[in-house]
Amino acid sequence: xxxxxxxxxxxxxxxxxxxxxxxxxxxxxxxxxxxxxxxxxxxxxxxxxxxxxxxxxxxxxxxxxxxxxxxxxxxxxxxxxxxxxxxxxxxxxxxxxxxxxxxxxxxxxxxxxxxxxxxxxxxxxxxxxxxxxxxxxxxxxxxxxxxxxxxxxxxxxxxxxxxxxxxxxxxxxxxxxxxxxxxxxxxxxxxxxxxxxxxxxxxxxxxxxxxxxxxxxxxxxxxxxxxxxxxxxxxxxxxxxxxxxxxxxxxxxxxxxxxxxxxxxxxxxxxx
Amino acid sequence: xxxxxxxxxxxxxxxxxxxxxxxxxxxxxxxxxxxxxxxxxxxxxxxxxxxxxxxxxxxxxxxxxxxxxxxxxxxxxxxxxxxxxxxxxxxxxxxxxxxxxxxxxxxxxxxxxxxxxxxxxxxxxxxxxxxxxxxxxxxxxxxxxxxxxxxxxxxxxxxxxxxxxxxxxxxxxxxxxxxxxxxxxxxxxxxxxxxxxxxxxxxxxxxxxxxxxxxxxxxxxxxxxxxxxxxxxxxxxxxxxxxxxxxxxxxxxxxxxxxxxxxxxxxxxxxxxxxxxxxxxxxxxxxxxxxxxxxxxxxxxxxxxxxxxxxxxxxxxxxxxxxxxxxxxx
Amino acid sequence: xxxxxxxxxxxxxxxxxxxxxxxxxxxxxxxxxxxxxxxxxxxxxxxxxxxxxxxxxxxxxxxxxxxxxxxxxxxxxxxxxxxxxxxxxxxxxxxxxxxxxxxxxxxxxxxxxxxxxxxxxxxxxxxxxxxxxxxxxxxxxxxxxxxxxxxxxxxxxxxxxxxxxxxxxxxxxxxxxxxxxxxxxxxxxxxxxxxxxxxxxxxxxxxxxxxxxxxxxxxxxxxxxxxxxxxxxxxxxxxxxxxxxxxxxxxxxxxxxxxxxxxxxxxxxxxxxxxxxxxxxxxxxxxxxxxxxx
Numbered sequence: 001x002x003x004x005x006x007x008x009x010x011x012x013x014x015x016x017x018x019x020x021x022x023x024x025x026x027x028x029x030x031x032x033x034x035x036x037x038x039x040x041x042x043x044x045x046x047x048x049x050x051x052x053x054x055x056x057x058x059x060x061x062x063x064x065x066x067x068x069x070x071x072x073x074x075x076x077x078x079x080x081x082x083x084x085x086x087x088x089x090x091x092x093x094x095x096x097x098x099x100x101x102x103x104x105x106x107x108x109x110x111x112x113x114x115x116x117x118x119x120x121x122x123x124x125x126x127x128x129x130x131x132x133x134x135x136x137x138x139x140x141x142x143x144x145x146x147x148x149x150x151x152x153x154x155x156x157x158x159x160x161x162x163x164x165x166x167x168x169x170x171x172x173x174x175x176x177x178x179x180x181x182x183x184x185x186x187x188x189x190x191x192x193x194x195x196x197x198x199x200x201x202x203x204x205x206x207x208x209x210x211x212x213x214x215x216x217x218x219x220x221x222x223x224x225x226x227x228x229x230x231x232x233x234x235x236x237x238x239x240x241x242x243x244x245x246x247x248x249x250x251x252x253x254x255x256x257x258x259x260x261x262x263x264x265x266x267x268x269x270x271x272x
Numbered sequence: 273x274x275x276x277x278x279x280x281x282x283x284x285x286x287x288x289x290x291x292x293x294x295x296x297x298x299x300x301x302x303x304x305x306x307x308x309x310x311x312x313x314x315x316x317x318x319x320x321x322x323x324x325x326x327x328x329x330x331x332x333x334x335x336x337x338x339x340x341x342x343x344x345x346x347x348x349x350x351x352x353x354x355x356x357x358x359x360x361x362x363x364x365x366x367x368x369x370x371x372x373x374x375x376x377x378x379x380x381x382x383x384x385x386x387x388x389x390x391x392x393x394x395x396x397x398x399x400x401x402x403x404x405x406x407x408x409x410x411x412x413x414x415x416x417x418x419x420x421x422x423x424x425x426x427x428x429x430x431x432x433x434x435x436x437x438x439x440x441x442x443x444x445x446x447x448x449x450x451x452x453x454x455x456x457x458x459x460x461x462x463x464x465x466x467x468x469x470x471x472x473x474x475x476x477x478x479x480x481x482x483x484x485x486x487x488x489x490x491x492x493x494x495x496x497x498x499x500x501x502x503x504x505x506x507x508x509x510x511x512x513x514x515x516x517x518x519x520x521x522x523x524x525x526x527x528x529x530x531x532x533x534x535x536x537x538x539x540x541x542x543x544x545x546x547x548x549x550x551x552x553x554x555x556x557x558x559x560x561x562x563x564x565x566x567x568x569x570x571x572x573x574x575x576x577x578x579x580x581x582x583x584x585x586x587x588x589x590x591x592x593x594x595x596x597x598x599x600x601x602x
Numbered sequence: 603x604x605x606x607x608x609x610x611x612x613x614x615x616x617x618x619x620x621x622x623x624x625x626x627x628x629x630x631x632x633x634x635x636x637x638x639x640x641x642x643x644x645x646x647x648x649x650x651x652x653x654x655x656x657x658x659x660x661x662x663x664x665x666x667x668x669x670x671x672x673x674x675x676x677x678x679x680x681x682x683x684x685x686x687x688x689x690x691x692x693x694x695x696x697x698x699x700x701x702x703x704x705x706x707x708x709x710x711x712x713x714x715x716x717x718x719x720x721x722x723x724x725x726x727x728x729x730x731x732x733x734x735x736x737x738x739x740x741x742x743x744x745x746x747x748x749x750x751x752x753x754x755x756x757x758x759x760x761x762x763x764x765x766x767x768x769x770x771x772x773x774x775x776x777x778x779x780x781x782x783x784x785x786x787x788x789x790x791x792x793x794x795x796x797x798x799x800x801x802x803x804x805x806x807x808x809x810x811x812x813x814x815x816x817x818x819x820x821x822x823x824x825x826x827x828x829x830x831x832x833x834x835x836x837x838x839x840x841x842x843x844x845x846x847x848x849x850x851x852x853x854x855x856x857x858x859x860x861x862x863x864x865x866x867x868x869x870x871x872x873x874x875x876x877x878x879x880x881x882x883x884x885x886x887x888x889x890x891x892x893x894x895x896x
Contacts, residue, residue, distance in 0.1 A: 090622070091624070
């Protein structure tokens, strides 16, 4: 029996080891760039910075281009998230709860942007979008950002609907809830984890687009990634680190805001 | 007869809740032993400990006089059959049955020969190339049994294997399984919460309550002569009272207005809550605030009628508190 | 499904639910693809020609780029899958607690190019790993540190993708791990199978569809993404998306058809790969779903 217990201990040991490895590999780098962004003179072969200062953050915050592009980035990302919600939720509901002719073809088409190179599509669309006058505008950029986001949005929501099942929905309708009441009182609270994932995922993907934004935005729609590349080749390490941290902070800020809003909505609709 | 399995003073805890408390018992070679008890009494945990899926906190298990507590599940000659058939969905029936033999490195021709023999025994030979999803619930469970029996384990553990099937199927399968176990000479430990099943499946019956066996014996003895009120409630067929037990055959339901005769003694007063038929005799379910029991009556009763449950004083069997031959009373 | 309760029949309702997403995707993908293919077969003056493809296929540089692109895509996908699978298998019990699961989301928060910066920060010749090795005396000079980023094989690119996709793989696999009925593993053990047998018979069949799906997504993504190779790649050979972007964007309009044809090929390869593997896994998946005994 002692041997058996030892075996159990071994398993726990392995789990802890793996967890620590995960934290070192995936979490520690964030701490490092955080530290880097407030450091001065951290050069090879020093393991720690020689001093701390907020200069990098000051110079980031003073850059007028940066503030402007921050606003643009938020505008684009917010619209992308909103459009994804509006398009993905009904589509996911249809795909998860109904069988119909041609379902697999429609499904295939909806998920196809995962497989077809986004750059190719953006390049293909660019000329037409210029003709229709939506290239070089925020709306055009939002539109192409749907290519890498919408398939994931549908996939996430679909999994959520499938987990929820349709019986609760039917129960609510038998109890006298209409389409919208049903959505806000049953689906929204139960799908909250999926909606949260959808918003975070699409926000992050939109935030990370360089090529698509550049092709359709044509240098007039300047989002943060447009500035990141020139910064990367510039010499100030602390500034790049600060800029990198900014990219991780934006989704957090966004999701925090969303969380508060959604809780308010749910509390409002589910009062006794 | 040889003792095949011995469990000595087994203890098992899950985060400070004791599941098995100082459990000791043995199994004879070739016998069929059933354990009956309410859900949560620890019977599933007992099986999992025997199979090696859980480790013991204290105590020892001997199989053929060798301690097996340190052995991993795959190295014990013990197979566990679960409530659900748990057939591997991507393997055919034949592949499922040969699975364990393959792990034992039995040659392919021999594997197939043995598996096919076993499939014939469970009358599923012509389904050998089918996939599990093509089978009915009872067929799945029979494949699962074949998968276990083909390994010729020293001990087969059955965890309520019929509970997910419908009533008629359950009854026909019981006989089939018991025949098969006898033919193959496999020792079995069967657990269930269904008293009929427990009585039918076992040569010997143990009543389990809160991690202990509170009574062990021949099924007839246990059913007609429970050793305590708990035991009577779990397995006894009749009225379980603090001071003793009255078998159903001696119990009579008498309408309130009819006075019981001098020898009769009233134990409980209650109401008829349902009417049923047992062994072609009309029976009444009599309910009162603490429970309910089936009883016969000389009168025709209707639902809702107030009745007295009566029997002769001497028909009440006092619970035996003396130690029985297994030294169980605690 | 033709029943009609309320205002709309089911078919109308389904159409209404699907139409917006369907229309937008058709516009983006259908029109985008058609327009891209058309432009790859046209000269800049609008004449139809296959000269672009002829030029592409006669160029060694193109094939070098193609090889590099798929080498990076396949290697980073395989590594991410293996590492992600091992981590999921060991940590899924832990990740049931949502606080721990947040850890997996953290690396998902940052864009790929920031991950590229991290790899640069830690693994370049003057990076932190090199500093550490110097400090403990394992390295005499930073020039002795192997060149891991901005070199021809694409090691830095692969590492960035692995770092970024391992959490993605974990998030894809976790729901499947929670779905697996782990009593099956116990059945395997009592039938005499080892831990490895349990993985092979119980977990792998459940995981296979998701593993294939994930690998298709990853290969297609890496083969067509621009951001990382633009940051961490070298000019020769260049990864195809970077080459295409430069042909498209830099000055000379006569190069534009090349940009299209250069991206169509990896697109077609990824699509073929996807159809083949998803087709192969479809039947298996159906049986798994039907066969759940509950």
